[in-house]
Amino acid sequence: MSYNNTSNIDVSEKKKIQQRDSIVIEDVPNAKIADFETAITAAGTGKFQYLLIIGIIPVSWGSSIDTANMSMILASAECDLGLSLFNKGLLNAITYVGMVLSGFMWGYLADVKGRKKIILYGYMADGICNILAGFSQNFETLVFFKFLSGFIVSGPHATLVAYCSEFYGAKDRAKIPLLVGFSVSFGCIVNAAFAWLVIPQPWSIVFWDGAFVYNSWRIYLSICGLPMLIGAFCFCFFPESPKFLMSQDRNEDALEVFKKIYSINTGLPKDNYPIRALGDVNLNNTIERSHSSKSQNNTKSLKDGIQQMKPMFLNPNLPRILLFVTIQFCGML
Structure with missing residues (x-):
């Protein structure tokens, strides 16, 4: 009896950990959790x-x-x-x-x-x-x-x-x-x-x-x-880009887009789409998601964008950019 109780507790704990470390979109047993690349590949090309x-x-x-x-x-x-x-x-x-x-x-x-x-x-x-x-x-x-x-x-x-x-x-x-x-x-x-x-x-x-x-x-x-x-x-x-939706934690909407693509490409019902849940864009195991306000998220995105632009104006990128711009400019004269 004690062995069975321990086994049940372990299974329950595993389910809780799985729900915590990923964004489960549908409460489906044995749900297949996928990142963006897996999901778009499953949707097919057509x-x-x-x-x-x-x-x-x-x-x-x-x-x-x-x-x-x-x-x-x-x-x-x-x-x-x-x-x-x-x-x-x-x-x-x-x-x-x-x-x-x-x-x-x-x-x-x-x-x-x-x-x-x-x-x-x-x-x-x-x-x-x-x-x-x-x-x-x-x-x-x-x-x-x-x-x-x-x-x-x-x-x-x-x-x-x-x-x-x-x-x-x-x-x-x-x-x-x-x-x-x-x-x-x-x-x-x-x-x-x-x-x-x-x-x-x-x-x-x-x-x-x-x-x-x-x-x-x-x-x-x-x-x-x-x-x-x-x-x-x-x-x-x-529809909106599913990768953008996943980057904004809108995995439910992203899954619906994948299902729509799958249905149009294969002619099969959306429910036949093999993916039932989406993780992060790159399926990182655990990410602490902040629950900050929308304005805070936008401010952070702006700061991140400025931070990403800095290398453009530093060595070795700046001389290469100037060379490329000069070639483009002279080519249009």
Whole structure:
């Protein structure tokens, strides 16, 4: 009798330890606890990932269109807006100025607010900026919207690769930068095609005795915003990155995402997904989780982000970064 009692106590203690050292999502006997890599591998690669790649194509054109569309309109806009050589140079450069100024901020927001939110709202706002740029009637308004467009598009463009990569297992993840990079480059062709089709047309809408003119190059600028809006609409149907959710201790939500991916890829019910519980992102055995407030967590994330950026400005990284930036700069002259 005493041996049986001791055995029962040991089993009970083991269950308590298991529940303490991991985040158990479903109260299932013999639950399989997995880290991110195990869970995404179990979900498989298939229809979901193909739909994701198709969905990102329109938004991936965003940065290419934003940085190249000014060069397409300069000849026409020079006459309508009376642009000087300095004005034309500023119009070409102002998008890049916005991108450079906002780069660090977007990285922090993507880690705190989520990948999907940054991509969805960022590209939506960028599309609206492009449409409004088409209604510009003077140089100052056009510069403002192009600066705002560059400031906004830097975030979702940088987050796009990370978001897509986190829906692939380690085996296929290396392909994502290549696919996204190809699509981004193809955006230059799309931009040129829009310009070739629209700018030569004699279209013109005039109101108030010429006070408001909406001619072909302005229509072209507005059309440049449509791919981003279409892509943002497509993103409404995709979930948040499961890796981000796990990093935020939202393992229940992450498990539902894995189940959805598994169901779409295999055609089987979600309940057939073999993983029943998720541990930490990397399945560390025991982590003391702080129950600090949301504002404290955000402050800590900001401090951690600043701490991670410090090595960029120290040896041996700083000379290498300066060399790379110089090569990039000279390559664009």
